[in-house]
Amino acid sequence: MGTPLGDFIRAKRDSIQPESLGLPVHGRRRSPGLRRLDLAARSGISVEYLTRIEQGRDRNPSVAVVNALADALSLDPAERDHLRYLAKITGGECSVHTRPAPPRRDVRPTVLETLRLLEPGIAVVTNRLGDILAHTSGYESVMSGTGLLAADAPNLTRYLFTDSRARTFFVDWEDVADEQVFDLWLAPSVENSEWFTAELAPTAGPDFTRRLNGHVVPRRGALRLNHPSGCELRLLRETLELSSDAQQLVVLLPADEVTAQAVDRLHRRSPVRLRAIS
Incomplete structure (x- = not known):
């Protein structure tokens, strides 16, 4: 059985064309991307050791090995951070798994007061699972008629993959879906992420599971929305980490005068009015 760390390394290796790294192409190949032999040589480790890491038989590579793999794969800073994170959680996995409780949904009074100060702007408090925990009236105005806030406990990730309206509402649905699934790796805890993905996977389908196992680090740009009223909105995003709460305050700003x-x-x-969702 593989691990998130091994899955990510293998996915990146498969996505790299040898010639992009100045390596010769050895005729026709049965599998795409960089060969294990080439990656191992560039990393200064044996093919056998790389195979054990990719297959999940070695769960504790050293920091030096992780950094060497990052260099060999030419990872950008965001991808390097993700590789280090996966190495950390893979090494800390337990052999006994219990079903954990979902993450807390309460929002601190001072954070709610910050939302009030942002009125009538577009702002929301969420977590990496996509739970919408509190929002301004401006956020509700933008999301009106989309179905996102209709649930008792609204969740953006669930909405993206289970509500057909999401694919029309989000102009760049593929990119937004990549972002939300990637953020599950940064959930309030590994256990919370496992709980949520196990609950969501049966209904979300292959679009969800493919992204979860692909470890694609997203490029976050402007958010483009096809609002049900007929207008297209372009919004810039500023995310403020509330690290002690494992939550984020996301502020959406019009990207142009038309928006x-x-x-x-x-x-x-x-x-x-301002709404906190318990």
Whole structure:
């Protein structure tokens, strides 16, 4: 049985063309990407050791080996951080798994007060699982009519993969889906992530499981929305980490004047108040 660390290394190795690293192409090959032999040589480790890491038979590579693999795969800073994180959680996996409780959903009063100060802006408190924990009236105005906030305990990840409206609402659905699934690796805890993915996988289907096992580090750009009112919105995102709570405060800012005017119209049409979701 593999591990997240081994899956990520193998996925990156498969995605690299040898010629991009100045390596010769050895005729027709049965599998894509970089050969284990080449990656092992570039990392200064044996093929046997690399095979054990990829197959999950070695779960505790040293920091030096992890860094060497990152160099050999030419990982960018975000991918290096992800590799180090996977090495950490893979080495700390337990042999006995119990079903953990879901993460806490309460939001500190000072964070709620910060949301109030941001009114009528577009802001939301969430966690890496995608749980929507509190939001401003501006956020509700933008999300009105999409179905995202209709559930008693709304969750963006679940909405993306189980509600057909999401694929119309998010212009760049593929990119947003990549982001949400990647963030599961940074969930409040490894146990929370395992609990959530086990619950979601049966209904989310292969679009979800393929992303979860692919470890694609997303490139986060402007958020483009096809609002049900007929306007397209372009929003920039600023994320403030609330590390002690394992939560994030996400502020969405109009990227252009057309979006700013559309947001203003939506807010005047839907005068609602700050909401915390317990």
